[in-house]
Amino acid sequence: MGLLSFGNAGWGDEMAWATLMTLTVAVCAFALALIIGTIGATAKLSRFRSIRIVLDFYTTVARGVPELLIIYLLFFGGSGSVMYLARIFGYHGYIEINAFSAGVAAISLINGAYQTEVFRGAVQAIPRGQIEAARAVGMNDWLLFRRVLVPQVLRLALPGLGNCWLSALKETALVSVTGLVEIMRQAYVAAGSSQMPFIFYTLAACLFLFLTTFSSYGFRRAERWAGRGVRSA
């Protein structure tokens, strides 16, 4: 078991850092996806048909194309597109999209599409009468959003968000194809150098299992907390 020890002899510390990288990518992507999801759901419930069509296109494409393809597209095609945009604004230098930002961008775009649907469902689950009641007591848009929608949408969206977080966490493994040193990439490197692939991929599986178990426990706690004011049979 010297292979898994910390320090120069083993891969323990490298794997620990890689786990931290996985978590960082997942947290950044999930946070960005929360913003995309909120804006996306608002837009999808908009009165304007053209906005709804654009959003339908986004959620269909982002949920229908393989994650790996989107990661490749952003990683290899990202620099080109960003430089192209920069040239329009008069900047002619070389811009490189690194593996980390390409990975975060890809996962947040995919996760944002799923979260858009989660939030849309949650908003639609709120009885219309409540919104009418809020209007009747004279709340404006912002106040209605803050006092009536947000507290309830958060509770209703929590189970769906939990699933989104788990898939974001698992999708980070795909970012390893860009060379970003997260759990999967580190396991690949360690497996190659030690010729012990079984041990390192099992370790990677255990690390992911630990992260997913731990976070689904967290989400269960959060759901219980959010639902404390709700009667259930």
Added chain:
Amino acid sequence: MDFDLMLDSIPKILSGSRLTVLLVTLSLSMGFVLAILAALLRRSQIPLLVIPIKAYVFVMRGTPLLVQIFLIYYGVGQFEVIRASIFWTVLKSPFWCAIIALTLNTTAYGSEIIRGGLESVPFGEAEAGRAFGMSGWLLFRRVIFPIAIRQALPAYGNEVILMVKATSLASTITIMEMTGVANTIMAENYRPMEAFIVAGSFYLILNFIMTRLIQLIEWRLSGHLRPPKFSPAATR
């Protein structure tokens, strides 16, 4: 955007789509049968059967598919015993490793979906079947399973789409399906956008066909829930 390159890459990616379709159909059909088995074992109330199934589903759903593919393709070969055994003829082939990993993965997700369907079968319907003298296999085949599968179908449709997307991971173990082919085109021309956009569109088309197929099956299974085309009241 280079449209000639896009046109050029269409036949190449189309040829890769055969492998994608093969991966999807093989793993989904085997996974469906295994998922039904796993769901039944999970509901058997025999701890010796329930606990392993629970553990299996927990591990498969808690780890990324990429880890599972790598574990089967690279990991298992670490052991001399396996390389000397007859299993090696299957396990050394990336194609079969991908099939095994995809099947095992969809079995876990599918079993939970089918279990949900089985649990939603109203007790009265099974009771009515028993009142007619059906039991065991006959009751399962004629009453419980059709109701369960109708309930489970929408969720299973999502799983089908996830599987279509999941086959792209087979490209990481050298299989030249659509993503693999797109990657090669990208590497040859160093023009990433074109090939990936074509491949992405193919995936969208494939997913569209799959959702339509599921909707068709759903429609076929819910005939009794639709109003009759010509109601007796209207003809009178």
